[in-house]
Amino acid sequence: MIAPYHLEREQKSAQLLDKLNDLTNWHIENCSEYKAMLEKSGALQQASSLEEVPYLPVQLFKLLDLKSISQEEVVKVLTSSGTTGQQVSKIYLDKETSVSQTKTLVEVMKPLLGSKRLPMIILDTKSVLKDRTSFSARGAGILGFSNFGRKHFYALNDDMSLDVEGLQAYLKEFAGQKILLFGFTFMIWQYVYKEAVAQGLEIDFGDSILIHGGGWKKLKDEEVDSLTFNRLLHQQLGIREVHNYYGMVEQVGSIFVECSMGHLHTPSYADVIIRNPITFEPVSYGEQGLIQVLSELPKSYPGHSLLTEDLGTIHGEDDCPCGWKGKYFSVAGRIPKAELRGCSDTFQGGTK
Structure with missing residues (x-):
């Protein structure tokens, strides 16, 4: 396995993109709901950049049972935190994904x-x-x-x-x-x-x-x-x-840890993109927006590219004084509820 914070931008992006495209194809073939959502949004083609990898809003895991394995292969079910009465996300893991x-x-x-x-x-x-x-x-x-x-x-x-x-x-x-x-x-x-x-x-x-x-x-x-x-x-x-x-249960294992300088870092197998909460277009470094998380780990369920409900800002890439490579960012908190409702309305039926 590659050391987690050693890859620079070009090498990391190329390797991660290949793996994410493979996962998109895998989930299209093995999860009918995922395939239907991508067909509806016209996002079935191969992505040519990380920004083009189709994403699901994280809220969907509260509404649908999404998995790309048979029920017999499920070894563990994870649920998100939620107050009493709230719907929780259900994430299905097989042995391979869990390991x-x-x-x-x-x-x-x-x-x-x-x-x-x-x-x-x-x-x-x-x-x-x-x-x-x-x-x-x-x-x-x-x-x-x-x-x-x-x-x-x-x-x-x-x-x-x-x-x-x-x-x-x-x-x-x-x-x-x-x-x-x-x-x-x-x-x-x-x-x-x-x-x-x-x-x-x-x-x-x-x-x-x-x-x-x-x-x-x-x-x-x-x-x-x-x-x-x-x-x-x-x-x-x-x-x-x-x-x-x-981190979040919907991409468990994909965690972004704080370095000695107090910045959260993206390791070589995962990434973040920040999107405008209204247009969903990627924003520049230094601008706040919705956090999209990418990870090469989720194979048992289509969670490799998710738009979260959290606001964050990327501060730079490959040049953090701590010496770790990758994007470094901060999280400002959850998007206000009114905006969130608007966000989920935009996503009726699936992806971008």
Whole structure:
């Protein structure tokens, strides 16, 4: 597998385009709904650039069961996070897609975590993993990232209270060693940080590296941005190094990790395009728009090119001071609901 952040623009675009065109053809042949949507939108021809690869709005996975494999080949079903009563996306994985996603996640995280498994604290509750065939976004994230750790400890009890005694004992056992922390942004904020403040707990996670993602909307409502989050976690919990990531269950395994400069990066097997929310035309670097995510991983379902509901900005490509190649970008949050309704109306019946 190619090192995740070594390919420059021309080489990466050519390789990724070939793989995405192959996937488009595969899904046309194996998913009748996908074929019908592409026929309706006139997007059946081979794409000659990444911008031309036909995309599906991510909302479609909430409305349709889209898969390019038989029901017998399904080994895992992932569901997106959603509040009670909301429709959730259902993503069907076969063994091949599941294995390739796990392998790729390992490669993408190596520059930050190395190849040695670290003692690992999961800032969540174990009950999220009860059903091993059907996972929520949280469960899928925990399962994927737990491959980087050993001696896993879940910091929250089933009632979401902090297991302070267990946590202190674990930190004592591994004092002086680098510890991997993983969790979802909002959960960490609500049930770990706020709880530690409320109880006046003095916890020092020591030489720790925290990987977290998801749930920024609730923090933005409290006017907490990434820098504030990192500073307060360091202050209250002694967490030394923090890396956010951007990803979604609809393209699980395709995650965009924050580098040492605080930018999200596209690895060699995935990319992002930013589109105007009204015209859906690609916009220039530095302009905000809807994020389209591309990935060579989804083979069991047509999720290789998706238009998300998130707003973002590409800041540059191949020249981030951190040394990683690829586009680097930031995410501003979810598109306002009124605009989103307009966006989904435009997409009645499918792709661009």
